Amino acid sequence: MRILIQRVSRALVTVDGENVAAIGRGFLALVGVTHGDAAVTAAKLAAKTARLRIFEDAAGRMNLALADVGGEVLAVSQFTLYADARRGNRPSFTDAARPVQGEAVYAAFVEALRAAGVPVQTGVFGAHMRVDLVNDGPVTILLEA
Numbered sequence: 001m002r003i004l005i006q007r008v009s010r011a012l013v014t015v016d017g018e019n020v021a022a023i024g025r026g027f028l029a030l031v032g033v034t035h036g037d038a039a040v041t042a043a044k045l046a047a048k049t050a051r052l053r054i055f056e057d058a059a060g061r062m063n064l065a066l067a068d069v070g071g072e073v074l075a076v077s078q079f080t081l082y083a084d085a086r087r088g089n090r091p092s093f094t095d096a097a098r099p100v101q102g103e104a105v106y107a108a109f110v111e112a113l114r115a116a117g118v119p120v121q122t123g124v125f126g127a128h129m130r131v132d133l134v135n136d137g138p139v140t141i142l143l144e145a
Contacts, residue, residue, distance in 0.1 A: 001041045001105065002032040002081045007054055007139035011074045013123040014130040021121035026071035027052075028133050031106050032081025033097040039108035041145050046112030049073065054139050062139075066118055073113055076123035076131060077106045099126060 005027050012022040029049060055064035055071065066073070079102060083091035097105065103125045113120045123129045 001034065001037040001045055001109075001145050003045050003049060003109075003143040004030040004032075004078070004081060005049065005052065005054075005141045005143060006030075006133060007136045008074075009134045009136045011131065011133040013074065013076060013121075014132070015124050015127045020124055020129075021074055023072045023074045023119075023121050025069060025136075026066060026119075027073045028131070029073050029075045029109075030078035030081060031075055031109055032078050033102040033105040034082055034095050035097055035101070037097060037101070037105045037145075039105065039112075042105050042108035043112040045143055045145050046109050046116060048143055050113060050116040050118050052141065052143075054141060072119040072121065074121045074123070075106070075110050075113070076129060077102065077125045 008028050010024055011028040013020050051065050053065050054062045055069045057063040079096040082096040083093055084095060085091040110120050110122055
C-alpha cells in the first residue's frame with residue numbers, strides 16, 4: 001500500500017463538474033492499493049498518517065500532527081501509484097489491486113482514520129476526478145507498507 005501525503009492549505013475534488021469533497025488545512029492523501037494489501041495494512045498506514053508530524057510548531061520545526069492543528073484529510077483513491085514505467089513508454093498497472101479489493105482497502109483506510117478522530121472527506125472511487133490543491137511548503141511524503 002502506498003499513501004502519498006501532500007500537506008495542503010486547501011484541497012477540493014470535483015467529479016463531472018460537481019464539488020464532491022473539500023478540506024481546509026490538512027493532508028491530501030492519494031491512496032494506492034496493491035494485491036497483498038488488506039484492512040490491517042490500511043489501519044497501519046492510517047495510524048501513521050494520523051500521527052505524522054509535518055506541521056510547523058512555534059519554532060518553525062515540523063513537530064505537529066493533524067490533531068495539533070485541527071487538520072483534516074481528503075483521501076483520494078489513486079491506482080496509478082502502482083504504475084510501472086520501467087519498460088517502454090506506456091505504464092503497466094498490473095501491480096495495482098483489482099477494483100473490488102482496492103475499494104475495500106481504501107474504505108478501510110478512511111474508516112481507520114475516522115476511528116482515530118481525524119475528519120475525513122473522500123473522492124469517488126473509480127471516478128474521473130479533478131483534484132485542486134494548494135500544496136503547503138511544498139511538503140510531500142510517501143508512506144508505504
